[in-house]
Amino acid sequence: MEAPGSTGRTGLAGLPGELQHMSIWTDELVARSGLRVIDMPFVTVGGGLGSFVMVDYLRIAGVPAGHIRTLTVNDHPWQNYEYLLASSQVTRDKRIRSDSSSTLDNIWGFPGYAIRESFAARSLRGFIAPLWNVLTENVLCDYWTPTSGQVFRSMQREGDRIDYWSTLALGRAHVTRRRHGGGYFTVLTQADGEDVAYRSSYVHLAVGYPGLAYLPDLVAYRHRFGDTHRVVNAYEPHEHVYEELNRRGGTVIVRGAGITASQILDRLISDKERLGTDVTIIHLFRTYVEGAHGPSRFLRRRGEYGWAYQGFNWPKSTWGGQDKNRVRRSEGEAREKWLRTLGGTTTPRRKRWQRMLERGRRQGFYRMHVGEVLEVVPGGLGVVVTRLKPDDPSVRPLELESNFVIDATGLEADIAEHTLLADLLQHTGARRNLLGRLDVEPHFEVRGSRAEPGRLYAVGVATLGGYLAGVDTFLGLQIAALEVCDDLARQGFCKFIGVRRSITQWWKWALGRQP
């Protein structure tokens, strides 16, 4: 997504040399540079789900909307998320992988999405089904999950209630530097191309995914042969793949074994069965999970047919139970080890998908291969050849021919791919954790970046490897926002949300009144 006004010498490159090279900026230096300074106690950079949740907490904790600015290229907080969902085949009517009580519009998680869907139903069956599902989930049935449409509509309502929209300052934030005397300067290139400096005590970074990363062999293929038509990433728009397969049939290789691979397979198989086309799917696993797996009988995750099964992208108790405590209390390599044990690529064991893949295996249109890819090269007309590394180097590599390759491995780019984070690592004293992401305190303050009495916080996927496992999840963003909010209450910036405030604010939420 291109930022408004991102042409020309704007942002960091457009700043005078003095500012570019000084890690700590003085008021005089900024004034001399000609940048217009806007004083604002709190700025959140990103404007996606993480910023929205943070603003929600702060408003509930008594901060006026006028004391907060959300620096963003997004008109609405679900913009980027919806784009990624749509590319990976999750439209507004489809169910996402999130719990009923991970309600982005409601910090209490009550009433959950399931109860709301139930009470909005127009039939007895529609009323009972969600309630029965949440009652028996993960035992008799799959987890109940909301549709993305329900999530976005409720966020719109909450945005109106807390006046989120008035906090928006559109543009691209390129740089945050410490200010001499405390606090921070954050430079925003506005839609009209003007650079302005926000002078704030507190900065909250919720910049989301730094970018997509492709499998190295697919990068090499795209680079060598200039073909972005037959080799696509699941998170990019790739509707042409389905259109051609629906028209002419063919073979497609799907790589990855996570939720996105499941969604892609769902789309491919649904289309094939609906239209009766001759489509063959080759599912290529790097690691094949044969069954339940884990280091001990107390740590065994279900799995079969190559997949590792899990309801959500982390075990449920990492958001508020035993596993959360374990991660929170461990340090350094011990924490890294825990996160690697609990993490990994998984997909929910949904009955619909079980049945689809079972039909595919039985009828032979869904085949599985396991192996490491040696290289991807063009074959005959409209064909891509994927060569697998043989176990024995003297043997000829196995070649898989297909018309398309869909990369659903969901690799993420390095955090330094993000301009602001790269600058942060260079100038603000921030450093990386053992997983290579931003090192943050348990309350999500970026370690080494403090400018007393100011505080710099970071949340979301950029902080993976810290004291909370599921940082890039709805509930993870809420937990992080609560930690930040509590820390800000300790600084005296907002009120502590104790029992009384919690009850009165929930009541206001229920009545749709401003906080």
Added chain:
Amino acid sequence: MTSTYFGRVQTRLFLVFTVGLLWTLVLTPFLSLPDDDRYKVTLTTLAWVAVLGVFVWEPIWHLLQQFRWEKDWPAIYLLLQAVPEAVLVRVVLDRILDASGPVGVGTFALHFATTWLAIFLFVQGPMRVPFLRWRFRGGRIL
């Protein structure tokens, strides 16, 4: 729910002596119990739900939870655990309760089941309204 052991204990004690107590006080006059010992019977029942829960049941449930990868306790388990818990409370009451008249199984079951249900419903959502951090702290209130 994704409770820790101390979270389980704190949640149980809190709910038994708030939601459970309130419901018991309201329901007791309508139960078919010996007039002189109405509250003695129902409050003793409630106390034993707390005592047996803390010392017998929660350690068992928590141990079983260790075999679950997610370290969670699904809602249906919370509902079903009422059955063995009710049986044990009844057995204990039969032995120690000194009431002026018999307490029918139906009366006991009605009191126990409705109290359990009230607690169950409260823990599924309303609990989070006063205690915002409760669900992130493994069920600990303090």
